[in-house]
Amino acid sequence: MNNVQLLVKVMKQDEKRSLLKQNVFDAAYKRIEQDGLVGLRARDIAKDAGCSLGSLYNAYQDLDDLILNVNSRVLEMLKETISSNMEDEENAEAALVRLAVNYMNFAYENYNLWSSVFGHTMQDNAAIPDWYTEQTNATFLAVISPLLKLRPELDEAEAFILVRTLFSAVHGIITINLQERFISIPKDMLQIQLIEFVQTYAKGLQIKV
Amino acid sequence: MNNVQLLVKVMKQDEKRSLLKQNVFDAAYKRIEQDGLVGLRARDIAKDAGCSLGSLYNAYQDLDDLILNVNSRVLEMLKETISSNMEDEENAEAALVRLAVNYMNFAYENYNLWSSVFGHTMQDNAAIPDWYTEQTNATFLAVISPLLKLRPELDEAEAFILVRTLFSAVHGIITINLQERFISIPKDMLQIQLIEFVQTYAKGLQIKV
DNA sequence: CCAATAATTGAACATTGTTCATTTTATGCT
DNA sequence: AGCATAAAATGAACAATGTTCAATTATTGG
Numbered sequence: 001m002n003n004v005q006l007l008v009k010v011m012k013q014d015e016k017r018s019l020l021k022q023n024v025f026d027a028a029y030k031r032i033e034q035d036g037l038v039g040l041r042a043r044d045i046a047k048d049a050g051c052s053l054g055s056l057y058n059a060y061q062d063l064d065d066l067i068l069n070v071n072s073r074v075l076e077m078l079k080e081t082i083s084s085n086m087e088d089e090e091n092a093e094a095a096l097v098r099l100a101v102n103y104m105n106f107a108y109e110n111y112n113l114w115s116s117v118f119g120h121t122m123q124d125n126a127a128i129p130d131w132y133t134e135q136t137n138a139t140f141l142a143v144i145s146p147l148l149k150l151r152p153e154l155d156e157a158e159a160f161i162l163v164r165t166l167f168s169a170v171h172g173i174i175t176i177n178l179q180e181r182f183i184s185i186p187k188d189m190l191q192i193q194l195i196e197f198v199q200t201y202a203k204g205l206q207i208k209v
Numbered sequence: 210m211n212n213v214q215l216l217v218k219v220m221k222q223d224e225k226r227s228l229l230k231q232n233v234f235d236a237a238y239k240r241i242e243q244d245g246l247v248g249l250r251a252r253d254i255a256k257d258a259g260c261s262l263g264s265l266y267n268a269y270q271d272l273d274d275l276i277l278n279v280n281s282r283v284l285e286m287l288k289e290t291i292s293s294n295m296e297d298e299e300n301a302e303a304a305l306v307r308l309a310v311n312y313m314n315f316a317y318e319n320y321n322l323w324s325s326v327f328g329h330t331m332q333d334n335a336a337i338p339d340w341y342t343e344q345t346n347a348t349f350l351a352v353i354s355p356l357l358k359l360r361p362e363l364d365e366a367e368a369f370i371l372v373r374t375l376f377s378a379v380h381g382i383i384t385i386n387l388q389e390r391f392i393s394i395p396k397d398m399l400q401i402q403l404i405e406f407v408q409t410y411a412k413g414l415q416i417k418v
Numbered sequence: 419c420c421a422a423t424a425a426t427t428g429a430a431c432a433t434t435g436t437t438c439a440t441t442t443t444a445t446g447c448t
Numbered sequence: 449a450g451c452a453t454a455a456a457a458t459g460a461a462c463a464a465t466g467t468t469c470a471a472t473t474a475t476t477g478g
Contacts, residue, residue, distance in 0.1 A: 020425095038330055042466060052427045057467065118388075119328070121247055123466085128390050136390050161394075165382055165406055172381015173374055179327075181337055181345050185370075197374050201406075204413030229456095251435060261458045266436065332435085 021059045023049040029070050029113075036112040037067070037120060064122050068132050071120060074113045075139045081106045083143050092150040093202040099143065100170045100198050101191060107174050108187055118175070140164070166201060173197065230268045232258040238279050238322075245321040246276070246329060273331050277341050280329060283322045288348045290315045295355040302411040304359055308352065309379045309407050310400060316383050317396055327384070349373070375410060382406065 027048035031040050042063060046053045060066040082102045089095040107114045122128060144163040151159055173194060177184050185193070236257035240249050251272060255262045269275040291311045298304040316323045331337060353372040360368055382403060386393050394402070 036334070038332075038334055041464085043464095053466095054427055054468080055425085058425070063466070119330070121328070123247075125245070125247055133390055137392060140391075161402065164385075165402055168382040168385035169378035169406065170381070171385060172379070173377040175384075176373075176377035176380060181342055182349075183346060193370065193374055197378065197410075200413035201410050202413070204409035204411070250433090252433095262435095263437080263458055264456080267456070272435070 020049075020051060020055060023051065024056055024059045024066065025069060025073075028066050029073065032067075032070055032116050033110070033112055037116050040067070062123070064126065067116065067120055068129065070113075071117045072132065072135055074110070074117050075135060077110070078103075078106055078114070078117070079139045079142050083146065086146040089146070090150070092147065093199065095147055095150055096166065096202055097195050097198045099147075099167075100194050103167075103170055104174050104187075104191060104194055107178065111178065118171075140167070143167070162205075166198070169201070170194065170198070229258075229260060229264060232260065233265055233268045233275065234278060234282075237275050238282065241276075241279055241325050242319070242321055246325050249276070271332070273335065276325065276329055277338065279322075280326045281341065281344055283319070283326050284344055284348045286319070287312075287315055287323070287326070288351050292352050292355065298355070299359070301356065301359040302408065304356055305375065305411055306404050306407045308356075308376075309403050312376075312379055313383050313396075313400060313403055316387060320387065327380075349376070352376070371414075375407070378410070379403065379407070 024045060027045045028040065031045060031048065040063070042056055043053055045066075046056045049056070056066075060069070082099060084102065085098060086095060089098060144160065144167070147163050148154070148156060148159050154162070174190070176182050177190050233254060236254045237249065240253060240257065249272070251265055252262055254275075255265045258265070260268075265275075269278070291308060293311065294307060295304060298307060353369065353376070356372050357363075357365060357368050363371070383399070385391050386399050
């Protein structure tokens, strides 16, 4: 058997393995998307993925591992969605507003997935793996990068903290409004609130400077 | 047996029942305080409370019921702590800042309890009972009432939304910073950020008006 | 075609929350 | 005091769930 044939065989093996991983991943993703983290069961995932319960643990270390992989994908989507339509924006305040609205839309349209990212806690208080926290930070950096470009006069560390604060604030406003235990306002009203909030904050910043 | 004797007997019964409830409550409270919601087990609570596993379900409908009762207590504490030192404050901006800082301190000093309030989700997506959502709203109203007094010129609904937005933002800033998956800054730096944030927002409001 | 290796399986285990028949305790009446 | 009734407490048993692993099946290389 020559090298090419060997490669094909190896690829087949890998493809099979990754096909299993893919199927398990897809099943978990869909379950989380539809029922949220609360409704996630290993046996359901295995059934949906068309494999045995044991194979699930062959593909992923445990449910936490699988969930983090799904969340990782959601972070990518979040990054993509949230930073879209940002290239042509040259006004810093308008950019902030657009970021906030994009974020809100993502949270509304992917509520369960979004909740999974921010609501998941590791079993037995296990540590979150480094690759995941790194991706979280990378996502955040990518999102704020258009803003750093818009305000090159700011010290980068300063700008980072600034945008992080604003991001956290926007996150809080959306989170509280979407949580069942608090009174909620309709999406269009929230959007108005959010825009007003970001504009108000931006105006406050201008005074300061 | 006369009425007084009857009353005593009845009271003894009730006291016993409420003593059990109290013991179970205290045990759950301490467990959540020390290990968070993740480490909460029915058997541990029963052992700590000095009763059998079954008795736990005699005192409370289920774990959700027990947790909500603990969270209810935490909400009371939160209200107490957060709205302390507010009576003598006559400057609206300073009052907002103080609210935020009080909130931050509470979150830091009672992290697991605070997380329990905002991180708990009902089993099987059961509905949150009315008494709990009502208390949540009442707590929120009580917290913002000093502000409504300070700005009587504002329409009450307007002021409510305004403060709610600010509260949510502050909540988000603190939450994101305290979550393990994000880069955190030390408490004193967070406090500076928070104060700056509230002041900036307040300044933005003044421009607008 | 066979031996060796890898992957798959699902039964079994451990840990949970929850229930309920049984036992224990308390109560009220004579 | 003693007894009958009611209330409360108990923990064994059940169901659901994440996880493991010995046994089985499939794949690979010669």
